[in-house]
Amino acid sequence: MKIKHNKNFTAGAVITAFMLTVILIGMVWTPYDPNAMSGKEKMLSPCLAHPLGTDNFGRDILSRVVEGAGATFIIAAATVAIGLVAGLVIGGLTGYYGGWLDEVVMRFNDAIAAFPSILLALVLIALFGSGKYNIILALGLLFIPSFARVVRAEVARQKSLDYVAGAKLMGAGDMRILFLHILPNIVPVLLPSVAIGFNNAVLAEASMSYLSVGVQPPDASLGRMLNEAQGYLLTAPWYALSTGVAIILLVLGFGLLSEGMGGKYGAA
Amino acid sequence: MLITLLLISLLAFLAFQIVPGDPTTKLLGSEYSPERAASLREEMGLDRNVLVRYVDWLTGFITGDLGVSYSYGMGVDQVMEGKGAVTAALSLLAWVLVIAISLPLGVALARWQGGRLDRACVAMNQVFMAIPPFFLGILFTYVFGLVLKLFVPGGFISPQQSFWGFLGYLTFPALAIAIPKAAMVTKLLRSSILNQMGEDYVRTAYSRGNSRWGVIRGHVLRNAILPVVTFVAMTLADIVAGSIIVEQVFALPGLGRLLLASIGNRDYPVVQCIVVIIAFIVVFMNYLADVVTQYIDPRVRLA
Numbered sequence: 001m002k003i004k005h006n007k008n009f010t011a012g013a014v015i016t017a018f019m020l021t022v023i024l025i026g027m028v029w030t031p032y033d034p035n036a037m038s039g040k041e042k043m044l045s046p047c048l049a050h051p052l053g054t055d056n057f058g059r060d061i062l063s064r065v066v067e068g069a070g071a072t073f074i075i076a077a078a079t080v081a082i083g084l085v086a087g088l089v090i091g092g093l094t095g096y097y098g099g100w101l102d103e104v105v106m107r108f109n110d111a112i113a114a115f116p117s118i119l120l121a122l123v124l125i126a127l128f129g130s131g132k133y134n135i136i137l138a139l140g141l142l143f144i145p146s147f148a149r150v151v152r153a154e155v156a157r158q159k160s161l162d163y164v165a166g167a168k169l170m171g172a173g174d175m176r177i178l179f180l181h182i183l184p185n186i187v188p189v190l191l192p193s194v195a196i197g198f199n200n201a202v203l204a205e206a207s208m209s210y211l212s213v214g215v216q217p218p219d220a221s222l223g224r225m226l227n228e229a230q231g232y233l234l235t236a237p238w239y240a241l242s243t244g245v246a247i248i249l250l251v252l253g254f255g256l257l258s259e260g261m262g263g264k265y266g267a268a
Numbered sequence: 269m270l271i272t273l274l275l276i277s278l279l280a281f282l283a284f285q286i287v288p289g290d291p292t293t294k295l296l297g298s299e300y301s302p303e304r305a306a307s308l309r310e311e312m313g314l315d316r317n318v319l320v321r322y323v324d325w326l327t328g329f330i331t332g333d334l335g336v337s338y339s340y341g342m343g344v345d346q347v348m349e350g351k352g353a354v355t356a357a358l359s360l361l362a363w364v365l366v367i368a369i370s371l372p373l374g375v376a377l378a379r380w381q382g383g384r385l386d387r388a389c390v391a392m393n394q395v396f397m398a399i400p401p402f403f404l405g406i407l408f409t410y411v412f413g414l415v416l417k418l419f420v421p422g423g424f425i426s427p428q429q430s431f432w433g434f435l436g437y438l439t440f441p442a443l444a445i446a447i448p449k450a451a452m453v454t455k456l457l458r459s460s461i462l463n464q465m466g467e468d469y470v471r472t473a474y475s476r477g478n479s480r481w482g483v484i485r486g487h488v489l490r491n492a493i494l495p496v497v498t499f500v501a502m503t504l505a506d507i508v509a510g511s512i513i514v515e516q517v518f519a520l521p522g523l524g525r526l527l528l529a530s531i532g533n534r535d536y537p538v539v540q541c542i543v544v545i546i547a548f549i550v551v552f553m554n555y556l557a558d559v560v561t562q563y564i565d566p567r568v569r570l571a
Contacts, residue, residue: 008394111275116509119546126531126539127283203400207513210402211528226403230517233410240410244403251398259394 009260015253019246023073024068034059034067034220052242056232061239068220069246072209075136075221076201080138080194087147088183089131094148095155096178106152109145117142117200118207130213139204142201143197150193154186188261195258206247222247269286276547277329281322284536329544335537337530344541347526350426352545354522358438358445358511363504365446366453373450374457374496375489379481381462389454396451401510405444405517412440424520445510449503456499460492467491494565501557505550 032050036059046053049180052061094102112120117139124138158164159182167177208214209223217224222243289437328335337347366558412418419440425433461484464470473483512524519525530538 005419107275111272111279115276115547115550116505118493118509119543122512123280123283123539123543126534126536199398206400207402207571211513211516213528213531226406230406230409234414237410240403240406241406244400244406247400247403248395248398251400252394255394255398 006260008256012253012256012258012260014248014262016257019069019073019250019253022066023070026063026070030060030063030066032060032063034063036060045236050248053236053238055082055228055236055239060241064220065222065242065246066221068225068243070133071215071219071221072202072205072223072247073250075132075139075205075215076198078136079139079143079201079205080197080242082136083143083147083197084190084194086144087149088151091109091148091151092155092178092183095152096159096174096182098156105148107150109237112142112145112148118204120205121208122211122213125208125213130216132163132215135205135208135214139201139208142204143201146197147190147193150190154189155182158182158185192258192261195254199254199258202247202250202254204240222250273548273551276551277326278322279545280540280543280547281325282318284319284540285321309328329541335541337538338533338535340535342540344537347538348523348541351521351523351526354438354520355508355511355524357434358442358515358520358522359504359508361435361438361442362445362449362507363500364506365375365442366450366503367371367500369450370453370457374454375461375484378461378465379456379484386458390458393451394454397447397448398456401445401448402513402517404447405441405514408440408444408485409517414431415468435521437518441511441514441520444517445507445514449507449510453496453500453503457492457496460495461488464488486560489563494561497560497564498557501553504553505546508549 011097036069042054044057050062052065053226055061055064090105094105120142121135121138125134128134128138155178164177164181167181172181205214205221206226209221210227212224212227215221215224217228225243226240226247229236229243232239325335333343333345335344336342337344340347373389377389380386413420419437425437465483465488470483470488473487478486511522512527514520515522515524516528527539527542529535530542
């Protein structure tokens with residue numbers, strides 16, 4: 001695997017490692033209970049006891065940002081997992097076998113990919129109803145075409161290479177060739193798309209939750225919190241700021257990583 | 269192009285037919301009874317074959333009859349009146365801003381590659397691309413609306429009252445949508461120009477005594493702009509989607525808010541209509557990009 005060790009990659013790795021550490025720690029321990037309200041400590045400015053202050057219910061913002069980043073991360077990861085697995089199967093099979101099914105699936109993919117994903121996600125949410133699991137399902141479905149496209153193109157290229165012919169001569173079955181021989185070889189091409197997909201998923205989740213069709217209160221999610229924070233911009237600007245910066249760091253880290261791996265950012 | 273459009277409209281239509289739940293339940297509310305529901309279904313034509321209804325809806329859509337909204341009790345075109353204009357104006361303004369920011373900037377960065385401006389912008393580019401438009405919108409609301417008081421957050425002036433006031437209110441939302449996109453386009457244009465700089469024809473142009481600027485302006489730009497044109501056309505779809513969210517941040521009365529309200533109310537005729545209209549914009553822009561590309565580069569033939 002060729003990874004250019006450059007500034008982008010290093011910076012991305014540092015930011016991502018930082019965010020992941022924070023999220024992992026947040027899963028077992030947060031300074032306060034993220035949902036614990038306190039009538040006496042509403043809208044505190046940042047201070048020693050609450051480094052990022054408290055919100056309108058007296059909840060510790062730092063704890064909520066950590067918890068929310070975790071929720072956003074898990075939703076994004078689940079989304080990418082659905083898109084990736086289904087994309088691998090669909091893209092792998094269509095790329096390997098080709099034929100009319102390939103044509104049909106790819107035309108269908110084109111139609112979906114040409115459409116703004118947020119809008120499609122909203123339509124799916126209109127069909128399924130809102131909520132955490134529906135968001136994962138809706139976004140996961142939407143991410144299938146872009147992964148399928150990358151996988152298909154790469155599988156179609158690899159299948160004409162000599163090692164595949166060699167494996168065929170050895171008597172390997174189609175499935176064995178596809179998943180044991182070709183799959184490991186397309187990983188380097190796939191990794192940048194996974195990073196980009198992850199970013200799109202984070203942004204999509206944040207947007208959906210911001211629009212109140214994603215994660216429902218009282219659960220924290222970065223988009224959800226921005227929605228709440230907007231109402232207190234004048235009195236508590238640090239609330240919106242800390243939440244927004246958390247989103248930017250998550251996206252920036254993976255963006256730089258994918259940039260360092262030679263992916264084309266923003267062209268998913 | 270037509271086939272794509274038909275496919276999208278068919279999908280949009282079918283998607284809302286398989287939803288569990290019958291619109292009559294909601295329309296009748298507490299007056300619900302199986303008999304009344306059945307007669308209402310007949311009145312609305314819901315008892316007919318799905319394909320018949322699709323053809324009906326499509327012919328209606330093309331001839332300008334957009335159907336009747338479930339929750340507002342009036343035509344979809346009346347519900348959307350004025351809102352479409354807000355979203356269209358916002359999206360177009362954002363799109364123009366993307367082009368106005370990124371074209372000069374991308375060329376300038378490539379012209380002075382490695383210079384101070386170039387290094388600063390390349391470093392900042394990733395950050396700008398990582399900012400979600402709605403967070404940028406919130407930042408603008410805080411900085412320009414609450415602190416600098418350049419506009420009233422949540423305020424709005426309709427174009428009938430004052431066209432320039434209307435544009436003024438759209439400027440910050442449009443910027444919030446445009447900046448992340450402009451960062452992407454700038455980056456694409458810069459790297460597209462720099463890619464071309466290694467070509468043979470560039471060396472020839474240099475050997476004829478052209479300056480770097482002369483080479484870029486006279487020779488490289490025409491070639492380098494091609495992928496950018498396609499990308500810029502594609503961004504309009506994202507911008508329309510982005511404006512749906514940003515309208516929410518700035519409380520602008522556009523299609524985005526109507527769409528969200530309609531999703532909440534399960535008002536499918538409205539949702540369906542907005543989706544198909546946006547699909548139409550997307551497909552049309554792709555077509556336009558092909559035409560423009562062909563105009564710039566006669567080697568490309570329209571399929």
